[in-house]
Amino acid sequence: MTTIPLIIAGLLGVALLAAYVMVLVGIRREDKQLSLRQAPDGASASLARKVTGCYVRNGVSWT
Numbered sequence: 001m002t003t004i005p006l007i008i009a010g011l012l013g014v015a016l017l018a019a020y021v022m023v024l025v026g027i028r029r030e031d032k033q034l035s036l037r038q039a040p041d042g043a044s045a046s047l048a049r050k051v052t053g054c055y056v057r058n059g060v061s062w063t
Contacts (some may be wrong), residue, residue, distance in 0.1 A: 023048045 026048025030036060036054065040046040048054075 019047075023051050027052070 022044045026040075026042070026044035026046070029042070030040070030045050030048060033041075040049055
């Protein structure tokens with residue numbers, strides 16, 4: 001009976017770690033491509049933009 005909370009905590013920890021790594025990969029990807037003016041090209045890039053608050057709604061008109 002005491003192992004069930006440990007298993008749940010372990011699974012939750014693994015899920016949070018996976019999300020954290022996904023955000024780090026997305027940030028690294030966006031930084032290398034210098035592509036903040038375009039739409040994100042993948043799930044990790046999209047997640048990274050949403051988590052960090054750095055996203056573009058309808059494109060950018062900068063030159």
